[in-house]
Amino acid sequence: MNASLSTNPSTTALRLSQNIKLYKFHGGVHPPFHKKDSNQKPIEFAGIPERLIVPIHQHIGKTAELVVSVGDKVKKGQLIAEKSDFISAAIHAPTSGKISFIGEHSIPHPSGLTEICAVIDTDGKDDWGDYKLTPIEDPANADYSELLDRIEQAGIVGLGGAVFPTAVKLAGASQQNKNKIKTLIINGAECEPYITCDDRLMQDRSADIVKGIQVIQTLIKPENCQIAIEDNKPEAIAAMRAATADFSDIEVIAIPTIYPSGGEKQLIEILTGKEVRSGGLPIELGLMCSNVGTTYSIYKAIYLGEPLLSRIITVTGNGIQHPQNFEVLIGTPFSHLAQQAGGYTKMAENLIMGGPMMGFAIPDDDVPVIKATNCALFISATSLRESNPAFSNQPTLPCIRCGKCMEVCPVKLLPQQLYWHIRAKDFEKAEDHSLRDCIDCGCCSYVCPSHIPLVDYFRFGKSEIREQKVALEKADLSRQRHEFLLYRKERDKRERDEKRAAHKAALQEKKAAAKPNGANGEQSSSPKADAIKAAMERAKAKKQARTESEQSDAKTKETSSKTNTKANTEEAQ
Amino acid sequence: MKFKTKTSPFFNSSQNINSVMLQVLIALIPGTLTLMYFFGAGIFLNVIISIVFAVSLEIFALIIRKRPLLPFLSDLSAIVTAWLFALTLPPLVPWWIIFVGVFFAIIVAKHLYGGLGYNPFNPAMVGFAVLIVSFPFEMSQWIHPRTFEGLGAYDFGLVEQLGFIFGDQKPAWDAITMATPLDEVKTGLRAGTDYGKVLEGSTYLQTFSQNTWIWSSLAFILGGIWLLYKKVIQWQIPAALLGTLGFISAVFYIFSGDSFASPLFHITSGATILGAFFIATDPVSASTTPIGKLIYGASIGFFIYIIRVWGNYPDAIAFAVLIMNMAVPMIDYYTQPRVFGHKPSFFSSGATQRKQDKKS
Numbered sequence: 067m068n069a070s071l072s073t074n075p076s077t078t079a080l081r082l083s084q085n086i087k088l089y090k091f092h093g094g095v096h097p098p099f100h101k102k103d104s105n106q107k108p109i110e111f112a113g114i115p116e117r118l119i120v121p122i123h124q125h126i127g128k129t130a131e132l133v134v135s136v137g138d139k140v141k142k143g144q145l146i147a148e149k150s151d152f153i154s155a156a157i158h159a160p161t162s163g164k165i166s167f168i169g170e171h172s173i174p175h176p177s178g179l180t181e182i183c184a185v186i187d188t189d190g191k192d193d194w195g196d197y198k199l200t201p202i203e204d205p206a207n208a209d210y211s212e213l214l215d216r217i218e219q220a221g222i223v224g225l226g227g228a229v230f231p232t233a234v235k236l237a238g239a240s241q242q243n244k245n246k247i248k249t250l251i252i253n254g255a256e257c258e259p260y261i262t263c264d265d266r267l268m269q270d271r272s273a274d275i276v277k278g279i280q281v282i283q284t285l286i287k288p289e290n291c292q293i294a295i296e297d298n299k300p301e302a303i304a305a306m307r308a309a310t311a312d313f314s315d316i317e318v319i320a321i322p323t324i325y326p327s328g329g330e331k332q333l334i335e336i337l338t339g340k341e342v343r344s345g346g347l348p349i350e351l352g353l354m355c356s357n358v359g360t361t362y363s364i365y366k367a368i369y370l371g372e373p374l375l376s377r378i379i380t381v382t383g384n385g386i387q388h389p390q391n392f393e394v395l396i397g398t399p400f401s402h403l404a405q406q407a408g409g410y411t412k413m414a415e416n417l418i419m420g421g422p423m424m425g426f427a428i429p430d431d432d433v434p435v436i437k438a439t440n441c442a443l444f445i446s447a448t449s450l451r452e453s454n455p456a457f458s459n460q461p462t463l464p465c466i467r468c469g470k471c472m473e474v475c476p477v478k479l480l481p482q483q484l485y486w487h488i489r490a491k492d493f494e495k496a497e498d499h500s501l502r503d504c505i506d507c508g509c510c511s512y513v514c515p516s517h518i519p520l521v522d523y524f525r526f527g528k529s530e531i532r533e534q535k536v537a538l539e540k541a542d543l544s545r546q547r548h549e550f551l552l553y554r555k556e557r558d559k560r561e562r563d564e565k566r567a568a569h570k571a572a573l574q575e576k577k578a579a580a581k582p583n584g585a586n587g588e589q590s591s592s593p594k595a596d597a598i599k600a601a602m603e604r605a606k607a608k609k610q611a612r613t614e615s616e617q618s619d620a621k622t623k624e625t626s627s628k629t630n631t632k633a634n635t636e637e638a639q
Numbered sequence: 640m641k642f643k644t645k646t647s648p649f650f651n652s653s654q655n656i657n658s659v660m661l662q663v664l665i666a667l668i669p670g671t672l673t674l675m676y677f678f679g680a681g682i683f684l685n686v687i688i689s690i691v692f693a694v695s696l697e698i699f700a701l702i703i704r705k706r707p708l709l710p711f712l713s714d715l716s717a718i719v720t721a722w723l724f725a726l727t728l729p730p731l732v733p734w735w736i737i738f739v740g741v742f743f744a745i746i747v748a749k750h751l752y753g754g755l756g757y758n759p760f761n762p763a764m765v766g767f768a769v770l771i772v773s774f775p776f777e778m779s780q781w782i783h784p785r786t787f788e789g790l791g792a793y794d795f796g797l798v799e800q801l802g803f804i805f806g807d808q809k810p811a812w813d814a815i816t817m818a819t820p821l822d823e824v825k826t827g828l829r830a831g832t833d834y835g836k837v838l839e840g841s842t843y844l845q846t847f848s849q850n851t852w853i854w855s856s857l858a859f860i861l862g863g864i865w866l867l868y869k870k871v872i873q874w875q876i877p878a879a880l881l882g883t884l885g886f887i888s889a890v891f892y893i894f895s896g897d898s899f900a901s902p903l904f905h906i907t908s909g910a911t912i913l914g915a916f917f918i919a920t921d922p923v924s925a926s927t928t929p930i931g932k933l934i935y936g937a938s939i940g941f942f943i944y945i946i947r948v949w950g951n952y953p954d955a956i957a958f959a960v961l962i963m964n965m966a967v968p969m970i971d972y973y974t975q976p977r978v979f980g981h982k983p984s985f986f987s988s989g990a991t992q993r994k995q996d997k998k999s
Binding site: 091092095098176259335342343344345401404410414415416417418420422423426427428429430447450461463465468469470476477482498499500503506508511512513516517519522525 | 640641642643644645646647648649650651652654655656658659707710711714716753754755756757871873922923925927928971972975976977978979980981
């Protein structure tokens, strides 16, 4: 399949017909892509299920705060949970109905993890009530903050998988004048096998995507805009080229089909030949990436006044009767999606949210789709790694250091060395080999002739290192606190001693003054005046000591709060 | 409905260790056939006997180490080791010598270190090194090649040859063996003879077409190209090894053409080509980073020349490879490629990369 894709003359022609130099990122793989399974039919609405399970934490950042309670009637678009922090996003009721339950429900997670969800018993009326926002008629001339507020209100997050609040990202891009955005990159690469939601979206709603792009352009004012699409999606490329024909500053670029070209940093390397600094952001290079799905939601929020209530999801795999793309309300259970796609086949043995390279398996279909769900892949065990009869008699063998993993790693790591060090739990060495730069793309595991689940080792290594760091920071903090305690004790003791000494000295002085000194008669002042003077000096000393200690107090507090905020931001990331 | 869970990626390419090893075996065929043409069935017998011993010892080791037999036997690694080892043996060498070599290769160098993937040293070369040190006489009895006028091993029947290998009956070594070109040249040059005179006097080296080793080298190059084409090996190690050996020998040859052999001689003699494409490239014991492979290959080429010219043994592939095997962990650590998004640095470890990133 991949061979036919890369040698397809029409795709090569697509690439050659454009007048732009593209670059290559290191490595990458060509897994069987299975795009045709699901991209033949247009997007359909998946319907309103009887019950919607809406988790209130679907984004990166702080959990949203619930503003409804059990028994409340909600209209479509009504706020269920509001943005609770700088990095957070609002959640809305995807349709009208009644809140029947608020509490723990399993969310899409390999372990069947639960989280607070609001369950809506839908009434089927899909009634907006007064909750539809007013469309912004002329976004090009609209106020900057009006547009940004709307995007924030609509609860839009990055739909490419990162689910980072879009308003925060856009605000960051438009404020930083130092890093002026030169190019806006619209990511329509969709390199994961099986997934076609962006492909179909670009085919069916290209004009709306372009409107969304224009909103982003108004906000961040880039010099130009590039829409990058892998050349195994010629229909999507044609549709987007047609839709952007009138805009000289928007260019549709066909990029070679290779996984993981859709990774943000990889896509940037393909288009510009530049590397985003390790731990850095594209904004440093004057670039910003936005997924086509996100761009489409921006269009909906601005032009239609609709918050993010639904998204396009690919329902595919040999476990499903009729693979297809659906527009799905957030909170729809996977089981409902399977029904819409004609029900299960006998081969429905695994459910994967996302693609086969980076997605994760879900143990149960009674979990809801969330803002991050781009694909529901129902697939037989035999088409998957290790269960495949082609290598079922080949269990994981030892690493022979053949270096295939190194050849395909898009970030040029040495997976064979990382594997050694993590197996030996030598995490320091693993960090020396830049483990933190691993993007979990799975290319190394994919090519490994020994079938070693390398990515699992790397995830384990990363989480261990993270835990160690947290532990280290905690230890640091308690050490600081302990040191401060010691210092405080010392200081108090010193102060007491000083006080005592001063008191003693004063007393002695007094005594000495009280003694008759007939020899010279130098004693000019009275004992009373002396006592007053001594008292004033004491007070002065005390005051000084206090201000000193306060200053040092403040210093220690400052450092400890610094570590706290640092820990917080790291957690948020 | 309930589903099974696994971790991503859920896909796997169809590559296996045994498909990799199979390519190595295929690549060894032309060279082996060429050697068989010149030296007779003894070469073939060496290969077969070594493989039988190696597989038996592998089974034995797997059983006492309580490892599953099928996956570890079907990876073909024992057969590759045995075959490579067999190609270093002169024909008609007694069976117990083969056994000792294979024992050290499979049991000591491989399984005592933890089996497939865990051996720091190249098993075939450990086997060979033990033999050349312990049994220098038997290991240097190379019989006349077909191109030599006189009695050669190809004159003996298969049964007769088996008799030499397994029985008490020994051939008249002096009548059928002769020094290899490497030996001849080394002895000649040490005695003070001019290189040109040595060549003139040599029965092997008089004519190009009669030189057994040039033909077998060409055949092994063919195998090496196959491995490169199949991406089983990368170009760095063979290129660096041959380049360095060629360069150093050229420098000395130009400096004093009478007392040093030519680069062509060094590259086509002995096991140079076999070593460059098949032995130094053993992934388990070789360096694994791109720059590391260049350093590793170049160092092997350097040591081959040193040991050949000033050492006591005629050929030096095994010792050069074993010496460099020891340096691999250090080479790998200090030649990590620049990771995506990091500052460029030519010769560095991750630690130095991190320091640089912090500074910037």
